[in-house]
Amino acid sequence: MIKQSVQETEILKVDNLSWHADEREILSGIHFCLTKGEMLGIIGPNGAGKSSLLRCLYRYIKPSSGTITLFGDEITTLSAKEFAKRVAVVLQDTPHHFDLTTAQLVAIGLTPHKGPFDITTAKDREIITDALAKVGLTHKAGQTYEHLSGGEKQRALIARAIVQRPKLLILDEPTNHLDIRYQIQILELLRSLNISVITSIHDLNLASALCDQLLLLDAGKCISHGTPVEVLTEQRIGDVFGVCCKVEPHPQHANPQISYFYGYSSIREKQGGQDDCGHKA
């Protein structure tokens, strides 16, 4: 994969972010910046705080302390509409009985751009048509969302986000429940959009191949932040995920490629995570 060059323009800055729920510390001391066109992958084990961090970023929960600035504006000072014009979000779950057509679902992305008296114009229809074409779903425009495949559903949700015309796109595990073809397809689609993207992701190899930066979270704390080469080391993956692995450069893009070893998790637990997996390079 060839990474696109990143212009050094700061879009988002997160400074000393913490969030407590019922006295329990979920996130603490998170710092990072995102520049224009960059794709940041948030990785970490289950319960590390990935979704909570994203929820703070799209203002669904209010951080206990710290600041988040978007294009220099503290996000709490923006109106809901203004914020939605800058940031689009694709979540994991949609309701079960969602009987809208794909085109109608995508058209929902117009919501922040429309007042009560505004109608859907020819230009809006063009935006919707373009978004459907971008995600390759033009032929499914009239089909009910419920009848799309897993990958198509995810692409339809991304098309809805494109219609929102955001500067930043946030996704919560967009590759969940998808087979490997769709996982690669979705992440390549995100890269091709040329907008800044923050996504939580479980598959470390995909994250390594397609993200410019990674943020590794564990127990609500930032363990490491940097390029995939800086973040994905054998020791760190072993410490955070409790698995044994070998990290080598990928033959195509030279970013870390992780191979996992099986049958070592119990040994690691017995030895307090200090074991080096016993594998020979």
Added chain:
Amino acid sequence: MTVAIKPSLHQVGINLSLLIISLVSLVAAASFGAADLSFADVLNVLEHKAFGSGESAGIAERIIIELRFPRILLAFTAGAGLSIAGSVLQTVTRNPLADPYLFGISSGASFGAVVVLTLFSSSGLLSGSGLFERYEWLSLPLGAFIGAGLSVLMVLSLCGRTMSSQIERMLLSGVAISFMFGALTSLLLYFSSPQAAASVLFWSLGSFAKASWDTLYLPLAVVIFSTVIILLFKRQIMAMRAGDETAHTLGVNVARLRLQMLLLCSLITAILVANCGGIGFVGLMIPHTVRMLFPGYFPLLTTALFGGLFMIWIDVLARTLLEHQELPIGIITAVIGSVFFLTILRRKS
């Protein structure tokens, strides 16, 4: 090529067709009833009224203009109002079984009506003041409206600030309030006269028999006003179908919109229940029917028009099924509603 949302044009066609069918139904329905009048008689009366031409039909004109038209318009208004309220409530509470009586509104209204009929009517316990006799036409709807409003206020105060975020709590509060008013209504009926009990029963099953131009304006104005407001918020309501969190990310103030819609639907329902009694099933059945007939759309206006049209013909059935007697609307809608759900269940299994 902008084929993507072509269906919206299709929807305009559907709504226009429904509007035309409703207007034709308005005239056609006026020819049904105890007095034997034909479709041509109705057209003749309308022509005379509108252009001063044609023959004046005397008694027929009075029946059509003063009795049947307000009644048919009230039926249309009630059907449209209950259907759109049901559709909006099913969306904003994400509960496919939500109907306009969600807050115990019908129980509250019944309680208000029973209070009026049992305590203040001529045969009631506190009769003799002459006040009821003087304002009889107003006291029943007013009592029902106050009862309906009271139930909404009680649900709101029970849920407090969590109201719009915790839907389950709100639904359960509605159930509790409904039972409480049900118990109070039964208690009052237990001690009341048989005539008052019969009046309450007839009222609670719904009827358009008391419709007149004077009592039509308020429900008509409320339903039109609320429908316009709901249509203005159509995009936001549609966004809520994708879930609260997604709607939030689309710039929708979810808690505020939900509260506004709940209050607006309560207003529609309270006004209608006060004027026509408790008409069940329509607010639940019509939104589902419209969604089944036109899958893939979010047809709020279609739902309202379809509900109005449906109610016009239900009222015709109520007037004509039995000779010299009217059936309460609620009985017919309940029969159709139960057959409707059984058919769906059978088809799905």
